[in-house]
Amino acid sequence: MSAKSKSNCPVLRSGSAPDPRIRHLIVLMLENRSFDHMLGYSQIKGVDGVWDKECSNLDKNGKKWPTTSNAEPAGELPDPGHDFADVVTQLYHPHEQGDVTDLDPTMQGFVISYDTYNKAQPQNVMNCFRPDSVRVLTTLAENFAVCNRWFSSIPGPTLPNRLFAHAGTSKGRLDLSAEEFNISPTIYEVLDCANVPSTIYADGWTAAATFWNLMEYQDAYFGTLDDFYQDCYDNNLPGYCFLEPRYSSGIVDGTYRPQNDQHPDSDVTEGEQLIYSIYKAIRSNRKVWESSMLVIVYDEHGGLYDHVPPPKAIPPRPEDVSTDPKFGFDRYGVRVPAVIVSAYTKNVVCNDLLDHTSLIATARKLLTGSYQDNFLGNRAMHANTFDSVLNLTTPRTEHIEFAPNPSTGKVYEAKCLNHLQIKHLQQAFLLDEQLPAGLRVRASSPFKNLDDKNNNAFCNIKAVDAERYIQTVLTTARHLGPKLQLKRLETK
Numbered sequence: 001m002s003a004k005s006k007s008n009c010p011v012l013r014s015g016s017a018p019d020p021r022i023r024h025l026i027v028l029m030l031e032n033r034s035f036d037h038m039l040g041y042s043q044i045k046g047v048d049g050v051w052d053k054e055c056s057n058l059d060k061n062g063k064k065w066p067t068t069s070n071a072e073p074a075g076e077l078p079d080p081g082h083d084f085a086d087v088v089t090q091l092y093h094p095h096e097q098g099d100v101t102d103l104d105p106t107m108q109g110f111v112i113s114y115d116t117y118n119k120a121q122p123q124n125v126m127n128c129f130r131p132d133s134v135r136v137l138t139t140l141a142e143n144f145a146v147c148n149r150w151f152s153s154i155p156g157p158t159l160p161n162r163l164f165a166h167a168g169t170s171k172g173r174l175d176l177s178a179e180e181f182n183i184s185p186t187i188y189e190v191l192d193c194a195n196v197p198s199t200i201y202a203d204g205w206t207a208a209a210t211f212w213n214l215m216e217y218q219d220a221y222f223g224t225l226d227d228f229y230q231d232c233y234d235n236n237l238p239g240y241c242f243l244e245p246r247y248s249s250g251i252v253d254g255t256y257r258p259q260n261d262q263h264p265d266s267d268v269t270e271g272e273q274l275i276y277s278i279y280k281a282i283r284s285n286r287k288v289w290e291s292s293m294l295v296i297v298y299d300e301h302g303g304l305y306d307h308v309p310p311p312k313a314i315p316p317r318p319e320d321v322s323t324d325p326k327f328g329f330d331r332y333g334v335r336v337p338a339v340i341v342s343a344y345t346k347n348v349v350c351n352d353l354l355d356h357t358s359l360i361a362t363a364r365k366l367l368t369g370s371y372q373d374n375f376l377g378n379r380a381m382h383a384n385t386f387d388s389v390l391n392l393t394t395p396r397t398e399h400i401e402f403a404p405n406p407s408t409g410k411v412y413e414a415k416c417l418n419h420l421q422i423k424h425l426q427q428a429f430l431l432d433e434q435l436p437a438g439l440r441v442r443a444s445s446p447f448k449n450l451d452d453k454n455n456n457a458f459c460n461i462k463a464v465d466a467e468r469y470i471q472t473v474l475t476t477a478r479h480l481g482p483k484l485q486l487k488r489l490e491t492k
Contacts, residue, residue: 143400
């Protein structure tokens with residue numbers, strides 16, 4: 001489907017109308033942190049955390065490791081496992097053999113799982129933050145809305161979970177495969193059908209750069225985070241904004257900018273400053289503030305402990321299943337932090353069952369008034385919306401004074417790029433191949449002879465060099481604009 005042609009669009013229900021209070025739904029999706037890890041010690045009344053419970057895991061020697069509030073902002077978490085097999089262990093240990101997704105999760109395998117990746121300190125996955133360590137997220141949760149039961153869409157890694165946020169399905173994929181060129185329809189195209197504009201504001205790479213139907217209309221669907229700040233200042237935001245953080249450190253306009261995605265190998269305070277900057281940009285323009293809802297959410301738990309067992313889920317489509325490994329997409333992934341900020345929200349703890357398809361459902365409901373169809377899959381059709389947190393009829397005008405902690409400057413120095421950075425680089429290779437022969441970047445890059453099918457080949461690559469290459473590919477593709485003739489997969 002190409003939304004710009006207005007073909008194959010969903011039919012709006014008769015009498016449907018958008019919410020007059022909200023004209024802009026803004027989503028910031030960060031990386032790989034569980035709810036308990038970030039907010040489990042928040043002590044916010046009504047929050048289902050761990051500060052008032054005894055929660056623990058046993059290591060392989062039978063030693064008991066309880067949760068703590070001693071998490072460090074950076075440097076203590078070499079990337080925990082979060083592929084499907086890892087998450088099965090985390091959820092179902094000691095019963096993780098075979099098809100276990102019909103069982104009730106035990107939540108007892110986090111330390112055992114992390115022992116594979118960090119034998120010296122596998123108990124670190126039980127560490128959680130004190131409220132003053134994640135001051136921005138905690139302050140916004142205290143003063144606006146926090147969601148007790150927002151789960152990642154699948155018990156697996158980043159990219160398929162993000163596909164659920166974009167399209168309501170991962171098309172049966174559980175892995176980090178980079179081939180995503182035929183993902184359609186997406187929420188962006190569906191909103192365009194209803195004449196609601198949307199933009200993916202990316203501070204670097206976005207997996208959506210490999211979605212054919214969006215790349216054909218780059219000027220309509222893509223922008224930079226600097227564009228977002230300018231659009232806030234100008235009161236020129238589209239209806240739906242999806243914000244992506246900086247996944248790799250890089251040099252931008254001669255200035256070093258560290259990654260701020262809060263992936264476990266990055267400094268959490270860098271992500272806190274990003275959240276604060278986005279909040280301040282919205283809050284600084286009264287017209288934007290009084291017409292917007294900001295959702296701060298994480299794509300998946302990243303292997304970090306949470307005590308709440310994920311419930312059963314509605315499969316997105318009958319054909320979207322995995323046979324190896326066997327999984328019917330009928331179980332949510334681990335619970336993630338989700339905080340919602342709006343001028344029409346005050347002191348709400350939302351207990352509704354939510355996942356990333358709730359973004360799709362709420363965007364359509366708020367901005368078009370119509371959403372209960374299966375155009376983006378059965379999961380999205382039945383997803384709960386979170387507009388219930390809009391508990392005020394008139395906008396709040398008071399200013400909440402707070403500030404983020406300073407960056408620690410400490411970053412875990414991995415020997416290899418992390419799993420997500422590797423996949424982003426592989427995705428950039430695929431996009432590079434679609435450029436005209438004379439403009440392809442890889443042929444003259446340090447990666448021209450890289451065996452990109454072998455993850456070990458990515459060791460000793462600096463994140464700064466990978467980010468420079470990715471940015472060059474993106475810039476080249478963007479400058480070509482409508483002249484970029486994208487190839488079509490034979491399956492399309």
